[in-house]
Amino acid sequence: MMKKTTFVYPIYIATTPEKLWEALTSGAITKKYHFGLHVQSDWQEGSAVKYLLDDGRITDHGHVLKCEPLHLLSFTWIMAGDETPREQPTRVTFELQKMDDSTVKLILMHEELLETDFVYDNTFEGLNNGWPALLSNLKSLLETGRTLPPISVDWDNGKQ
Numbered sequence: 001m002m003k004k005t006t007f008v009y010p011i012y013i014a015t016t017p018e019k020l021w022e023a024l025t026s027g028a029i030t031k032k033y034h035f036g037l038h039v040q041s042d043w044q045e046g047s048a049v050k051y052l053l054d055d056g057r058i059t060d061h062g063h064v065l066k067c068e069p070l071h072l073l074s075f076t077w078i079m080a081g082d083e084t085p086r087e088q089p090t091r092v093t094f095e096l097q098k099m100d101d102s103t104v105k106l107i108l109m110h111e112e113l114l115e116t117d118f119v120y121d122n123t124f125e126g127l128n129n130g131w132p133a134l135l136s137n138l139k140s141l142l143e144t145g146r147t148l149p150p151i152s153v154d155w156d157n158g159k160q
Contacts, residue, residue: 033137
């Protein structure tokens with residue numbers, strides 16, 4: 001049995017739970033901060049979740065485990081092309097905590113990870129590097145209306 005680990009990343013964003021929820025669940029908005037990918041789902045428990053490129057290719061997919069609008073969103077996460085032997089898919093959870101009228105704490109948890117999911121170089125590769133870059137981009141978008149400079153992603157090789 002392989003050792004499993006969890007990646008947790010909290011971030012504080014000057015926004016409302018409504019705007020943050022929309023940014024997490026609307027394909028038109030995810031495309032702006034999620035390396036050009038738009039999310040597609042009806043967000044009902046058991047429904048499919050897909051992250052798609054403009055040409056329709058799926059880069060990541062899973063199924064909704066829990067959806068409590070404005071509070072919690074959890075789904076399985078399978079990266080297209082990932083041939084890592086896994087006992088079960090990884091799981092992503094976004095928890096939104098309203099701090100006051102202008103700040104939301106977003107806690108990302110990515111569970112059931114293996115050591116091979118982490119990259120310890122100065123790169124955007126690995127979930128431990130990709131998630132902070134993506135969430136920083138989300139924060140910038142919601143707070144300023146602009147994203148960070150584009151990050152080069154080679155979707156054909158799964159490399160950022």
